[in-house]
Each structure stands twice: as C-alpha cells, then as structure tokens.
Amino acid sequence: MKGKIEVNQNTENKDSNNNHHHHHSHNQQHSRHEHSHEEKHTHHEHSHPEKQNQSEHSHNHTHHSHAEHKDQSHHNHHAHHGHMIEDFKRRFWISLIVTIPILFLSPMIQMFLNVDWRFPYDSYILFGLASFVFFYGGWPFLTGARDELRQKQPGMMTLIALAIVVAYVYSVMATFGLTEGDFYWELATLIDIMLLGHWIEMKSIMGASRALEELVQLMPSEAHLLKDNGEIIDIQIKELKEGDLVLVKPGEKLPVDGKITDGNSTIDESMLTGESVPIEKGVGDQAIGGSINGEGSLTIRVEKTGESTYLSQVINLVKEAQETKSKTQDLSNRAAKWLFYLAVGAGIVTLVIWLLLGYPFSFALERMVTVMIISCPHALGLAAPLVVAVSTAISAKKGLLIRNRAHFENARNITGVVFDKTGTLTKGEFGVTNLLTENGFTDEQVLQLAASLESKSQHPIADGIVKEAHTRNLKLSHVHDFKSLTGKGLEGIIAGRHIMVVSPGYVKNENIQFNQSHFNEWSSEGKTVVFVLVNRSLVGMIALADIIRESAKIAIHKLKDMGIKSYMLTGDNQKVANYVAKQLDMDDVIAEVLPHQKSEKIEGLQKEGLKIAMTGDGVNDAPALVKADLGIAVGAGTDVAIESADVILVNSNPEDVVNIVKLSKATYKKMIQNLWWAAGYNIIAIPLAAGVLYNAGIVLSPALGAVLMSLSTIIVAINAKTLKI
Known part of the structure; x- marks a missing residue:
C-alpha cells in the first residue's frame, strides 16, 4: 500500500530521541476519531439522508493531496455536520416551547393536576400545535425512516417514525371523534426527547471528529522557496518538488519533511511526537513537516511532499485502521437490526393479545405504541463505537497504533510474548x-x-x-x-x-x-x-x-506479574543471548535462529497451546509478525515489519506491549458491559411496556419509556468514557 508508514526513514536518525512516535499516535487519535464518527453514521446512515452523503463525501476525498483534503473534504464535512447539529438543536428548542401549551391543553395532564381548563374548540388548537411538533420536530425521523426502508435496512429511525406516526394518527382520529382519548402530549414529549438524544449524540461525535481536522491544519499552506540565484519567493506547498530548498524563519511551522542543509535551531515536535522538550537540530538532521521552528533560521531540502509526508502517512494509516471493523462492533450492529424486528413483532403481539383479552382498541394500541418506542436501540448503536473511540484515543496517547482491530481485541488472550533482541530489548x-x-x-x-x-x-x-x-x-x-x-x-x-x-x-x-x-x-x-x-x-x-533498554526489564517483570511468559528470539549466538536474557530475567531464549526460521519457531510455541504476540522491527521479522496471534512492530523498524504488524509501537518501548494487553482487556470488558446495558434495558423494558405487570398496577407510559431509553444511552456513554488502563 502506497505511503504505508515510511516512519523508519524519518526516524532512523532520531532513534536516539525515540520520540517521533507519538506523532503517529496523535494523528491516529484524530483520524480514528473521525472514523468512529463516520462509522457510527454508517450505522445510522439512513437516519439522515444528509449524513449519508456527508459520510460518502469524506471518503471520496481520502486519497487527495493534503491541501485538497484540508480544503474540501474537511471543510464540507465539518461545516455540514455542524449545520446538522444546529438543525437538531433548533428543532429541539422550538418543539419544546410548543410542547408547553400542548401539555396544559391535554385532558390527561389536567386530570393529573386536578384542574379543568377546557374551553370550546380547545381540542382543535391541541391538534394544530401537535401537528406542528409532529411535522417540524419529527421530520428528521420521518425522512430517516424513508431512507432506511429504501435500503431495506430498518433500524432506529424506522422505529421512532413508526411510534410517532401511530401515536399521531390515533390522536387525530380521537380529535375528530373516531376513537377515544389522544396521545398528543406523549407524542410531543417523545419527539422532544428523541431530538435531544440525537443532538447530544451528534455533539459528542462532532467533538471527537474535530481532532483530525486540527491535525490536517498543522501543515502551513505556503513555503519560502530559495531559488538558485538566492532570490526567495513564496509558493503554495503543493507546488514544491523533491530537492527544492525551503527557508524556514524563526517561529514558523516547517512546511515539509526534509533534511536541514543550513542553520541550527531547536524544533518543537510536540504536536507530532508527544516529546515535550524542543529538540536541537542542525545540518544533516531530519525535520518533520508540521513541527515548529525555534530561534534559528533553517534551510531545508525537500524530501517528501503530499501523500508521502510523515503526516499524510499517519493519516492514511489511521484511516486504514478505522476501516477494520471490530468484531464486537459488528455484533452490536446486528443486534440493533434484530431488535427492530423484535420490536415490531412484540408490538403486534401486544396489540393482538390485549384485544383478545377484551380490552378496548385504544388501550391495546397504547401498549403497542409504548413497546415500539421502548425498543429503540439508541444505546446499542453507541455501545461499541463509543468504546472504540475512547480506546483508540487512549492507545494513540500511549503511542500504540492499532492497524487490525480484531487482532487487537484478541490481545486480551495472549499467554506468551516473543521479543526480537536487537532494537527491541536493546537500543541497537x-x-x-x-x-x-x-x-x-x-x-x-x-x-x-x-x-x-x-x-x-x-x-x-x-x-x-x-x-x-x-x-x-x-x-x-x-x-x-x-x-x-x-x-x-x-x-x-x-x-x-x-x-x-x-x-x-x-x-x-x-x-x-x-x-x-x-x-x-x-x-x-x-x-x-x-x-x-x-x-x-x-x-x-x-x-x-x-x-539493554531499562524499559525492557520493567516490561518483562510486568508480563510475569500478569502470568505471561517472555521469550527472546534472536540470530545472535547462544552465549550473547543468554547474557542479555539473564539480565532481563526472561523465561526462555531461542538463539542462533536464521531469519526464515523465525516464523517456524512461533508456530512451535503456538502448537504448545500458547497465544503468542511477536515484537520485532526488521525485515526478517515480517513473516513471524504475520504468523503470530498478534504482530507488534517497533516503530523505528522497517516498512516491511510495519506492513506485517497488527499494532505499531510508536515509541519503541517494550513496556507498551504490556499496555496493549491491558488496554485490550479493558476495552473488551467495557464493550460487553455496554452491550448488556443497552440490550439488557430492552429485555426488562419491553415486557413492562407490553403490560405484563398490568394487574399489579405497573404500566410504562410511552413518555416514561422514552426517558428511560435516553437514560440507558447516557449510561452507555458515561461507561465508555470511564475506560482507562
């Protein structure tokens, strides 16, 4: 894949600082977030026709040059998303204001308050106000349902639409004397709560997806080009070619990746690498585009432009990582669909049973409507994506780049870690x-x-x-x-x-x-x-x-505490290997291994029933990385190793192997908790809404059902936010 991290080329010279690393992570976090936001929308894609276009929109631009990426996709994507949040917010507040007179005009509310504010034709005013809320407030749900049904993918929107349409039609019939009692106030409050829920959900997603946009904005748009005759002209970055000389003045951002040919300065790479201390750089050192120049003037020879820059590669890597869906996520998406069928089925069964028991149609219909409202699996749609978003943000901060989510999720089962010696356990x-x-x-x-x-x-x-x-x-x-x-x-x-x-x-x-x-x-x-x-x-x-890396000692000690064995795999002679292993207190040493035998050795350990994670950085480690249950590439390694890995350690720090296992365990636990919160709520609420405990005097009204549903969504969101390692 073109432009798959050539990190090593930017980083070899910097191996000593070992910092370029967070760079990745940083971006990763950003772009991954953007995806989780898009991913979520694919789940609710239908929910808003615009959303879908927006989702496709951002994908179309994935492979443009940086500048275009920044100007078009991100601009539209976020402007559009922001516009939609405003739209939900506006619909919510206006509907809420109109709901107040609806509540006071509703006979049932007056009965609760023990007052009588009836007057001639009040039911028609009620009808008018409720119709406004239904069409204005309910519009996003109605159009969303239409799109879902067109795609034969019924889901959330179809469910909400079904509930509000049934409630509205039934109430209108009541207004004109065809049925008894109306649902106007339940209809209005349900729409208000749904609008509020969507507004909050979209706002949280928007917050998460801003990060990538900020990342893209790290790159300045112009550069000072040094011409052969010594003249300096300002040109657009996209016009720069490899080999051009660019002048960077004190305090400016570096426009491109390249080598310093003249000048000395300190460069602040914290935005990219997480390294808080500015690094002193001089002639011959590598410089990364997007970092900030300190006091000195620098001349840089352009080495990479556009898609091949460090920043672009990180963004591409992250995009690719986002596209590997997690297993648990698929599970929740499937569950949402089945919940819809369950809701419709339960609604119809509820209606039929109450009618067969001889209850009036209005009562049976009310139960049916309540069942359908309760079943809206909002929380379920958020259960996995929110955890994924939080876990990728944490992994990014820790310098772990996840390329294969499914393998990362399985890291919680690892029982043995195989380390390559040079460059991983030792500094090289x-x-x-x-x-x-x-x-x-x-x-x-x-x-x-x-x-x-x-x-x-x-x-x-x-x-x-x-x-x-x-x-x-x-x-x-x-x-x-x-x-x-x-x-x-x-x-x-x-x-x-x-x-x-x-x-x-x-x-x-x-x-x-x-x-x-x-x-x-x-x-x-x-x-x-x-x-x-x-x-x-x-x-x-x-x-x-x-x-020997001090961090390797700590990492192996921590793995021991977790009951995970550590092995050293090296081509070095047995004596040297034993000397290093003894200092590190490792469980076993596999030395004098030829490059092509590495994957066989991994297979041997797997045959003993171990789940193996392999950590390596060289070309000769690539087949072993693929063979292992979890391949971990050390960031300063080679392209090939990075291509073959499931997770990349941006900081070349062996302790991060421990963090991967811990984060994997914590992420999985949170996902399962969230799926239980989301689905478990339905298991209890649907029978209550259907009226199972009617004889005991416990009946769930549609409005209360909606409140409970929003509550389960909030619990799931808070639970996801508490993820940490």
Whole structure:
C-alpha cells in the first residue's frame, strides 16, 4: 500500500530521541476519531439522508493531496455536520416551547393536576400545535425512516417514525371523534426527547471528529522557496518538488519533511511526537513537516511532499485502521437490526393479545405504541463505537497504533510474548560497559583520550565512547594529524603524545600484552573491545555492548506479574543471548535462529497451546509478525515489519506491549458491559411496556419509556468514557 508508514526513514536518525512516535499516535487519535464518527453514521446512515452523503463525501476525498483534503473534504464535512447539529438543536428548542401549551391543553395532564381548563374548540388548537411538533420536530425521523426502508435496512429511525406516526394518527382520529382519548402530549414529549438524544449524540461525535481536522491544519499552506540565484519567493506547498530548498524563519511551522542543509535551531515536535522538550537540530538532521521552528533560521531540502509526508502517512494509516471493523462492533450492529424486528413483532403481539383479552382498541394500541418506542436501540448503536473511540484515543496517547482491530481485541488472550533482541530489548546502539586501565592511567584519562580521537570518526563504537565521555562531563582535547587506519583503528597526536585506539587484531599482530582473561570474558558476552595506546604502550581496554533498554526489564517483570511468559528470539549466538536474557530475567531464549526460521519457531510455541504476540522491527521479522496471534512492530523498524504488524509501537518501548494487553482487556470488558446495558434495558423494558405487570398496577407510559431509553444511552456513554488502563 502506497505511503504505508515510511516512519523508519524519518526516524532512523532520531532513534536516539525515540520520540517521533507519538506523532503517529496523535494523528491516529484524530483520524480514528473521525472514523468512529463516520462509522457510527454508517450505522445510522439512513437516519439522515444528509449524513449519508456527508459520510460518502469524506471518503471520496481520502486519497487527495493534503491541501485538497484540508480544503474540501474537511471543510464540507465539518461545516455540514455542524449545520446538522444546529438543525437538531433548533428543532429541539422550538418543539419544546410548543410542547408547553400542548401539555396544559391535554385532558390527561389536567386530570393529573386536578384542574379543568377546557374551553370550546380547545381540542382543535391541541391538534394544530401537535401537528406542528409532529411535522417540524419529527421530520428528521420521518425522512430517516424513508431512507432506511429504501435500503431495506430498518433500524432506529424506522422505529421512532413508526411510534410517532401511530401515536399521531390515533390522536387525530380521537380529535375528530373516531376513537377515544389522544396521545398528543406523549407524542410531543417523545419527539422532544428523541431530538435531544440525537443532538447530544451528534455533539459528542462532532467533538471527537474535530481532532483530525486540527491535525490536517498543522501543515502551513505556503513555503519560502530559495531559488538558485538566492532570490526567495513564496509558493503554495503543493507546488514544491523533491530537492527544492525551503527557508524556514524563526517561529514558523516547517512546511515539509526534509533534511536541514543550513542553520541550527531547536524544533518543537510536540504536536507530532508527544516529546515535550524542543529538540536541537542542525545540518544533516531530519525535520518533520508540521513541527515548529525555534530561534534559528533553517534551510531545508525537500524530501517528501503530499501523500508521502510523515503526516499524510499517519493519516492514511489511521484511516486504514478505522476501516477494520471490530468484531464486537459488528455484533452490536446486528443486534440493533434484530431488535427492530423484535420490536415490531412484540408490538403486534401486544396489540393482538390485549384485544383478545377484551380490552378496548385504544388501550391495546397504547401498549403497542409504548413497546415500539421502548425498543429503540439508541444505546446499542453507541455501545461499541463509543468504546472504540475512547480506546483508540487512549492507545494513540500511549503511542500504540492499532492497524487490525480484531487482532487487537484478541490481545486480551495472549499467554506468551516473543521479543526480537536487537532494537527491541536493546537500543541497537553501543554503550561503554567496562573499562580496564594500566600503567597508572585513570578511567577518566583513558576515556578522555579515546573520546578525543573517536570524536573525529563516524563509527557507532566512536559514538558510544564519545557519549560516555559526555556523560562523565569530560572535556575533549584537540587532535593533530588524525588518521583512520582501515580495519585497525584510529591514530593522532594529542598534546604531543601519539595516541591510538585500535582493534584486538592490531594488538595481537603487534604482540602487545593485554589482560587475556578480561578480554575473553567480555568477548563471550558479545561485547566489542578496543585498546587505547599512548606512545605505542597499552594504557587501557574499553568494552562496549548494545545497551539493554531499562524499559525492557520493567516490561518483562510486568508480563510475569500478569502470568505471561517472555521469550527472546534472536540470530545472535547462544552465549550473547543468554547474557542479555539473564539480565532481563526472561523465561526462555531461542538463539542462533536464521531469519526464515523465525516464523517456524512461533508456530512451535503456538502448537504448545500458547497465544503468542511477536515484537520485532526488521525485515526478517515480517513473516513471524504475520504468523503470530498478534504482530507488534517497533516503530523505528522497517516498512516491511510495519506492513506485517497488527499494532505499531510508536515509541519503541517494550513496556507498551504490556499496555496493549491491558488496554485490550479493558476495552473488551467495557464493550460487553455496554452491550448488556443497552440490550439488557430492552429485555426488562419491553415486557413492562407490553403490560405484563398490568394487574399489579405497573404500566410504562410511552413518555416514561422514552426517558428511560435516553437514560440507558447516557449510561452507555458515561461507561465508555470511564475506560482507562
């Protein structure tokens, strides 16, 4: 799939900051929300013809360039949605005001209040006011029902429409003397409550879907293009081409993804990565479009435009994730449809039974109307989507990008986690682990000399030594006559002395004596050893190894507490693997595995009856990620690994594996609770509305039924909001 996260390319250079990560998450949250909102509408699509168009509308624009996306789809989508919220709000308030005289004119309400305000022709005024509420307030439900029936997908709107039409027709007949007693006040209050419910529901959805729009607005629309002759012109971002040079002034937003070719500055990437501290960047560093430039001026060479930018990829990824429907959601959508059939069936049965028992038609009809109102499965339609929206918002904040919802929902059953070693349990960068000094030199002196020399080199080992010197606040010295000896090491003159940092091979060739036992011990643990010579005599040995992530230790400990086993899967030799596993206290080590054998090893564990989550970051991990019950890609990994995964850890933090399992468990629990709240309410309310306890004097009126129904919707919404890990 084009533009599926090329995160790694933006991120490799930043692996050390490990922050690009929340970026994804951030957007994800946004766009996912937008979807949950759209998803919900597909459920109620029919409910409002406009809604459906709007839903299609936003989909049509999914694959346009960023700018278009921003200008068209989002603008219309939100303007339209906002307009609909206003429409429901207006209909609600106007209907509510008209309902007040309806209540006072209704004979039944007067009876309750023990007053008599009857006057000639009052029933016609009542008829007029109620007709207004029916046509004006009830219009969205009537048109919604028409659309649902056209699509042969009866649902919520059809149910509400059925109830209000039956109530209205029956009451009109009463006004003109064809039946006894009217339902006008129940009709008006029912419409008011339904309008209020829809207005609240749409408002909450709108709140959730604004996030993606904000995300798209992160990108500025213009850039300062630097021409070859030094002239600066302002052009639209969509006109930029790869390789163009763009000037970013202090305080401006970066218009594109690219490499800094000139200037130094601090860049605030918090909107994208969640990293609160601005990062210092200079020539050669990667910059992400949408982040905010600090004090300095920067020149950036454009590397990615339009659909291939980091931001666009995140949005696409999120869209794709939203389109994988969750299993529990499908369950609730199916339940809503069956509830409609149940409601119609129960309504007809109620009517027939009361008539057979010899009760008047008006009474039987009232029971039938009540049953149909009660059955409206508003809460059910919201049960799963609201939980999905909340859980994706949480996962996004935590830097977990969910690509496959069904697999994520099953993560609650995981019993074993397999970790790839390099880059997942370890940082994939060298750090100094041991120092041995000779000839009266101190650790600091040896490290200071080695780091001064290594600071001239680009090698990963050099980075490790220089970093250690910085950590210990050592001042580096000036080096003269620096030379890199291919395959052997480095040499140079510092303060008049000849300094060398060389490999074990060089020391052996020159027959220089060194501490063999330490050297052998360190080598067996998979460490790299370098030797420091001053005027050709040995003054120290420095051992470096791939640094173990502190977070990996914590993660494995937490998994143990949850009863989940942890395994290390690596191509490294058994000794090195055992050394790392021992430090991490892992359950088992599978070492010296060739890339193509990784998925076989996963299969082996599955055959033992374990539900396996696999965490990896390399091309060789991809088949294993697909084979596992849950594939987790570490964000700084390769495209292929990310393509194959179900969940992506934006922060390359092994602790997030624990968060996935916890969030999956919590999400599932909330969904099931919500489905029970929504459907369970109907199980109790329908028989009450049908009049099962009529002899005991308990009868549910249509208005009370509507109040209870709205209440169950509110409970479901509040319950979803309380989801946390």
